[in-house]
Amino acid sequence: MSEASKIAPAVRDVSLRSLRPSRGEAEEAVRALLRWAGDDPSREGLRDTPQRVARAFEDWFSGYTVDPEAFLLRTFEEVEGYDDMIVLRDIRFESHCEHHLAPIIGRAHVGYLPTNKVVGISKLARVVEAYARRLQVQEKLNAQIAHCIQNVLEPKGVAVVIEGAHQCMTTRGVHKHGVTMVTSTLLGEFRNNPLTRREFLSVIGNPAVQNGA
Numbered sequence: 001m002s003e004a005s006k007i008a009p010a011v012r013d014v015s016l017r018s019l020r021p022s023r024g025e026a027e028e029a030v031r032a033l034l035r036w037a038g039d040d041p042s043r044e045g046l047r048d049t050p051q052r053v054a055r056a057f058e059d060w061f062s063g064y065t066v067d068p069e070a071f072l073l074r075t076f077e078e079v080e081g082y083d084d085m086i087v088l089r090d091i092r093f094e095s096h097c098e099h100h101l102a103p104i105i106g107r108a109h110v111g112y113l114p115t116n117k118v119v120g121i122s123k124l125a126r127v128v129e130a131y132a133r134r135l136q137v138q139e140k141l142n143a144q145i146a147h148c149i150q151n152v153l154e155p156k157g158v159a160v161v162i163e164g165a166h167q168c169m170t171t172r173g174v175h176k177h178g179v180t181m182v183t184s185t186l187l188g189e190f191r192n193n194p195l196t197r198r199e200f201l202s203v204i205g206n207p208a209v210q211n212g213a
């Protein structure tokens, strides 16, 4: 892979980073939201809230400062000819919906069919986390994870299934509890070969079937 494509999107977007407000401006914006909610930001319980929220944002949205592709650059080729699918299931993630800033809590299942190189299994979880810790819609999160793995490892196929509970649905609006959204991105063999797809779905416990699809 070329040097240029190793550069993190966050670093590439120089214009975006230079537009980044100061910490003080971010805290002031939180004070405005507290007033908008109907409270008094100067009362004791809320006095440090803007700082805490700014710090929480650094944590929740830390994915903008990392390059997910970089996690996949260190690969292993001595796998004794192993060429069956590799699946990491039940990768728990916390993300935030880009429409309401509400949490999306879920699990991702990631599989790929290696050609001649594999990555350390924890790296797949790192990729999930890097994209989850950004403002997201589930479909985009799903596609980004799959395409990142496809682009860097160039395997015979990639499958990513995500089950997510969206708190913008459970705590506001339609107030639907216990609803899980299931999305999937299937590339290469997982898309073209029904047997491969079926094997993957069976390994991850077939969430789409459980949800009545």
Ligand SMILES: [Zn+2]
Pocket: 097, 098, 099, 100, 101, 102, 166, 168, 169
């Ligand atoms: Zn939302």
